[in-house]
Amino acid sequence: MTDHRRPKGSFCGRTRREFVWQTGMGFTSLGLIDLLSRDGFFSGSARADGDAPGGYSNPMAPKAPHFEPKAKSVIFLFMYGGPSHVDTFDYKPDLLRYDGQTIAVKTKGRGGSKNEGRIVGPKWPFQQHGESGQWVSSLFPHLARHVDDIAFIKSMTADSPLHGSAMLQMNSGRILSGSPCLGSWVTYGLGSENEDLPGFVVMLDPVGGPISGAKNWSSGYMPSTYQGTILRSQGEPIIDLSPPEGVSDAMQRRLIDTLNDYNADHLADRADQSDLAARISSFELAYKMQMAAPEATAIDGEPEETKRLYGLDDPKTENFGRRCLLARRLVERGVRFVQIYAGGAHNDDNWDAHTDIEKNHNYHCGRTDKPIAGLLEDLKRRGLLDSTLIVWGGEFGRQPTAEYEKGTGRDHNSFGFTMWMAGGGVKGGVSVGETDELGSAAVVDRFHVKHLHATILTQLGLDPDRLSFFYGGLDQKLVGVEGAEPIRQLI
């Protein structure tokens, strides 16, 4: 029996940790816990839970990063549908010059590939802002005041100009369905700082979820531990968080205590089975979550000034502002990865401005500009911006040309678009990469979604080339088997 190719110093050809995932065992099995402890798997999770017999460790317990991190948490502001870069941050004076003219320009969107089109000039004036002189259109008057904290990537590219696959790529790195999402990778790599709250939280727009729904926060081939949990900004924050009507806290406590008594008897004969102990602990954790989640989401107690900062006093900005404020409260409490969707469902319910760019973007920018500015300001004054990485963008951008014969609607564009980051150790007041003079495609310092992902992981102290999960015969990585560089100009 030959075993000659197996790399030395690993456990069946991979790390012990991956081995445990691969075999799909309840990874709390005693022997494995022991094995893993010796392997340093649980280092960084020194937290001993008094309620947990048998050495149970929560899979979401914090894990040591690969190197000293800049950021501890991520808030990903997902502008679903694809905001237009040429109307927001990527200033292209030539577009004004050609406005209304049909010229040669290569585009590819839902309407297919075209070689020419009618230019639609930006519908909002651009101005330079801040000491760094970043260009921002009048769509983002509040945000414009924060450009010195923002790093723009104006040369983003993605592989698909169609929502379904592009959403999957922005969230999971691949245009095909089935891979774990960014938030899953991050919590797989780092766990979460607060075990009483989910580590990967998704807040949807009230109009609906994004295309492909739960695929956008799925843990794919990883354990379900790492899938995103939907957090609702109103009503019960987490599904099934509170007992049904008629079951008081005292009753529930009594029920759990009785359950613990039966389970303790059952465990007594099986003291070495740490899976059983783990499940006993999980009820205590759930009970604590029932306390912690409402506390974390109770924003009514925030000062009025803070509420106004996020635009909670204006019906237009109230909903997105509420979710931004919630995001701050979550990262404050150690939640690792928060994703907020601006826009949901289809067409103009999100940034997908096919028919009228003005109407669409006035609406979506109007809902989000002040809350995002408020979030940046609030994080900064609380000293949280340094440890919180903010990511803004959609699954792609939009074309410089009109989609139809009439009107200002723009089709999708994955050849070039803008995203930005702030906080979390990212340089402020910088802009990297360029699109061509029309904004139709990235030409200078082009970056791909995988570079964005690599940058996020790097800021969190994870090496994008090393963060891997063994599945299907491969060391799968968020950034692809080839690995990817972070965008060094920003960090």
Place this chain on the structure above:
Amino acid sequence: MKRIGLPLVLASLLSAGAVPARAQDPGGPDANAGQADFFVESVRPILERSCFRCHGGAGKTRGGLDLTTRAGVLKGGDLGPAIDVEEPSASLLLEAIRYEGLEMPPTGKLDQADLDILTRWVELGAPYDEEHSSPAPAPEEDDEAISEEDRQFWSFQPVRRPEVPSVHRQDWVRDPIDAFILRGLEEAGLEPAPEASRETLIRRLSSDLLGLPPTPEEVEAFVENDSPLAYEELVDRLLSSPHYGERWGRHWLDVVRFAETNSFERDNDKPAAWRYRDYVIESFNEDKPYDRFVREQLAGDELEDASAESIIATGFYRLGAWDDEPTDRLQARFDELDDIITTTAQAFLGLTINCARCHDHKIDPIPQRDYYRFLAFVANLKPYSYDPSHILTEIASDEERAEHDRLQQDRERREAEINAALAPIEARLLESVPEPRRSMLKEGTFEQRRHVLDGIAERDLSPEELSSYRELIRQWQEIPPVPPLPTALSAREPGPEAPETFVLIRGSAHAPGDPVSPGFPEVLGAPDPVFETPTEGAASSGRRRALADWIASEENPLTARVMVNRVWHYHFGRGIVRTPNDFGFQGAMPTHPELLDWLAAEFMAGGWRLKPLHKRIVMSSTYRMSSKGNPEALADDPTNDLLWRFDLRRLSAEEIRDAMLAVTGVLNPKMGGPGFYSRIPKAYLAGQSRPGAGWGDSPAEERARRSVYIHVKRSLVTPILASFDAADTDFSCPVRFATTQPTQALSTLNGELLHEQAAALADRVRQEAGPESDDRVRRALALVLCREPTADEVARGVGFMEALRSEDGVEPDRAFELFCLMALNLNEFIYID
């Protein structure tokens, strides 16, 4: 960065006119000093600026390419040498920097001056300065050659039946399996765990074979049956239950990543995918030989005795995710084929051939060529499509077709009769319709005439005439529609001629390399299949049949091993090889290699039948061991690799739901047919871009069916199944996770489903156990735990209800419901000893 004019060195080289005379290796160590200067002054700055970061500098060699030395350039990366010394203009490096296929550097195309310099440099044979100009590496003998050592890897060896080992404790050996296990234990000085109790055994068997708990009555009967045949009779009874196929069919559905929708934006239904699910369940229930099961799924349409059943089996090819608006159609076609061969190779062969799509497999001896040779077997499949002719095959039996014809004739006859009776009336009515509409209507359909003539009839006909007119129309409308002939989601090929298959460079559909013909992985040493000239008009190429025959052959070293290992894995919670989809170098080594081979040999000798294999395994002493720990063994073998005890196991997601429905008494045992929609709370539907889209309402009795019949929608998984680690549907799932998370506890404490089931359990027990609290508690626990509860356990439950009453003012009935909720949350319910 723009340059004005060419640097001096380059200019002088260009002005030299003809390319220097071709030496053996023009840019090699003997390259002249001018060339070295050219490299240092003009080329290296470009490489440093734009290439080294990923290719050689800072320890990174992406794609295996190191550009910092000449040897690295000549050796090249995953795609081969970066420059072609013989034909420089065809160099990969030039293709890449010109953005022809590859696009390097990826951050943006070099400007023209840089391109010119690098082009010239490549034409010169890529000279380096002396320091970095080590001689070209001697070409390796044959890069793709598979070594003798590779061929000797354990899983590539033919299955040989090992001798059954002799052991000391012969009394423990009920089956040769036990001898293999016991020998390992004796060598390690460990004792096998004692036999589990009868209650434990019936619960273990019932869950394992049926996925359902035994009833208290079944437990009692078994415990009290002291016949020496009691255990065997129980095993036989369970193996012949139709629930067996539902349980074991579900395992296979995991492996083939069964789902009934396409994923992506629309996530539309796959037509009649449930037929494949039923096919799998029925195949297990009828104990279809596994080699036949393989042949039907891979080539059911190409078999001599193809039938509706075997055509349904080829639905195997249509189960994957499918993007109906791919951004790159050609690439998407190869993604589809990749998904198919990835699943095929992992499911049937335990080979991760998928790793060789872009380059040679990094670990296993599978060259990239093997991947495309394997792909060639399925390359003639029509792509998945909304077009029924691509994916559907009519599967009517002769009787069904005769019946269909009869109904069709009936219908036509009835229509003719009514038309005849209507004709005179219609003729009159038509008179008031002007030409040309009149003529058009005469030729038109029944419905078109109604549209125009009904109004005229109302106006022109007498009441009697009108009523007989209407009566005829009513009769017409009541003629029953003829149901369409049944179709199956299936493999379809356009004809016998398969397209040529090429190695795709770096896996890119746009970069075809050498052509290949269908062939098996070289390391396994099987001769290439020989295809007869396809008969004119044949429906398919016969290639899948060749693949199926090779996989389902006794000579194939992997097929039987992989399947018996899966069976072992599901019985014991882990395989003899712990990586059931990977029997390659990176997979786990077998803990009991001889046992695996012995089982594989027995399996094939017994006609590839699963039920005798199950029976042998569950009859063994090994299977009957208790799950209890003992300190000595825990210290020596904490992970139980030697199998000194039975491993405790958490119920799977489906089992948790099914066991709950069974103990609460609402389980609907209806088998087969279209799936049902479970009730999914609105809060989950809110995550969809069209909340509720693609999900229906099923009546309560349908919703009480087993979980294997829940409609499998890729983007909307029933919450309790998702929470308890149901199989991912986009990739083959060889091993289920068994996670423990607080959100599971939230759903089982607070969720709608659990409260509904707790109420159902309370109702059932109230009817069965009378009015006394202790009787009710006893009965509820007996149902949930499959054993008689102790007096203390009963007293604790009664005490809980008392406290709810006295302390929290809860009504007795509600208190009992909460007790039932507690009972359904017990560890003992969720875990099997």
